Amino acid sequence: MQRKINQSNFPFLRGRRIRNSSWIRNLTSEEGLNKNDLIQPIFVKEDNDKEELIEKMPGIKRYSISSLAKEIEEIINLGIRAVALFPKIDQKLKTINGDEAINPENLICKTLKFLRSEFPELGVICDVALDPYTISGHDGVLDQNGNIDNDKSLEILSEMSINLANAGCEILAPSDMMDGRIRTIREQLEKNKFPNVCLMSYSAKFCSNFYGPFRNALGNEKNLGLSSKKTYQLNFKNRIESLKEAELDINEGADILMIKPAGYYLDIIREIKNISYLPVAAFQVSGEYSMIKLSVEQQLFNYEEIVLESLNCIKRSGADMIFSYFSKEAAKWIS
Numbered sequence: 001m002q003r004k005i006n007q008s009n010f011p012f013l014r015g016r017r018i019r020n021s022s023w024i025r026n027l028t029s030e031e032g033l034n035k036n037d038l039i040q041p042i043f044v045k046e047d048n049d050k051e052e053l054i055e056k057m058p059g060i061k062r063y064s065i066s067s068l069a070k071e072i073e074e075i076i077n078l079g080i081r082a083v084a085l086f087p088k089i090d091q092k093l094k095t096i097n098g099d100e101a102i103n104p105e106n107l108i109c110k111t112l113k114f115l116r117s118e119f120p121e122l123g124v125i126c127d128v129a130l131d132p133y134t135i136s137g138h139d140g141v142l143d144q145n146g147n148i149d150n151d152k153s154l155e156i157l158s159e160m161s162i163n164l165a166n167a168g169c170e171i172l173a174p175s176d177m178m179d180g181r182i183r184t185i186r187e188q189l190e191k192n193k194f195p196n197v198c199l200m201s202y203s204a205k206f207c208s209n210f211y212g213p214f215r216n217a218l219g220n221e222k223n224l225g226l227s228s229k230k231t232y233q234l235n236f237k238n239r240i241e242s243l244k245e246a247e248l249d250i251n252e253g254a255d256i257l258m259i260k261p262a263g264y265y266l267d268i269i270r271e272i273k274n275i276s277y278l279p280v281a282a283f284q285v286s287g288e289y290s291m292i293k294l295s296v297e298q299q300l301f302n303y304e305e306i307v308l309e310s311l312n313c314i315k316r317s318g319a320d321m322i323f324s325y326f327s328k329e330a331a332k333w334i335s
């Protein structure tokens with residue numbers, strides 16, 4: 001394909017000819033955001049937990065199973081085909097090793113069973129990581145010295161995965177960033193006769209400030225305190241290391257690769273898309289949501305236009321699917 005443009009050919013070449021009216025801009029537009037690309041994250045809570053509103057994520061709520069059906073119906077009617085569940089776990093249920101994660105009757109399993117039976121066509125993605133369940137707020141478990149015990153974490157994370165698969169989860173999203181988790185979870189899924197469960201691996205999950213509001217939503221800000229996830233999540237300066245992590249996950253049996261956060265990491269999305277045959281997901285995280293939401297409240301931007309720009313740019317960078325707290329609204333605007 002000839003892609004060379006000779007600047008000196010002006011005025012014969014005028015780029016604006018294909019931007020001069022709306023119909024020609026539409027004819028020449030490259031692929032944009034589609035409703036099928038959108039995934040809505042959903043925060044769930046126990047029925048007796050009255051904390052519905054999330055202080056640091058205006059407009060986003062936590063749902064209990066009894067209030068979930070109406071929201072899911074709306075989401076499905078808007079044309080969104082998948083949701084991702086994140087639980088706010090009662091502090092009393094948190095333990096050193098996050099045992100609640102492997103309880104077959106835990107909040108996520110109950111929600112999952114409800115959704116699978118009421119909305120069988122809906123894709124339900126479940127996070128695999130221990131942070132909602134551990135007292136430390138870490139994604140893995142700690143050894144006596146307070147360091148992450150990678151291999152012990154793998155055992156619990158794969159038990160957690162089987163627990164979710166037993167409750168009907170068809171797509172698991174390990175977000176813990178332990179070494180070897182995709183391979184270990186894949187082996188356990190095979191052993192337990194879940195050959196078709198899909199692994200959407202958070203391959204390039206950076207240690208990001210943009211997760212702050214999410215921890216508020218899960219109610220585990222205090223658990224993590226000043227401790228950081230730097231020994232397992234990636235350094236945001238590192239591009240090449242993120243490619244290595246993606247390649248490891250491909251070799252270990254991932255079906256979809258995820259990059260997170262999204263908006264400030266578009267270069268990473270593009271590069272991972274270019275090196276892999278796997279579909280790529282991007283997660284526009286809580287901090288990205290709240291920054292836009294709060295600045296729109298301050299009337300800095302037009303809500304619809306800024307949100308659709310943020311999502312279309314993520315799409316353009318190479319994401320096949322996008323997790324976004326704006327999914328519902330974006331789906332409305334697209335149609």
Ligand code: PBG
Nearest residue numbers: 129131175210211214285286287
């Ligand atoms: C937990 C997890 C996090 C997010 C998704 N899964 C937070 C973290 O790693 O601390 C962040 C999502 C968001 O900010 O919207 N493993």
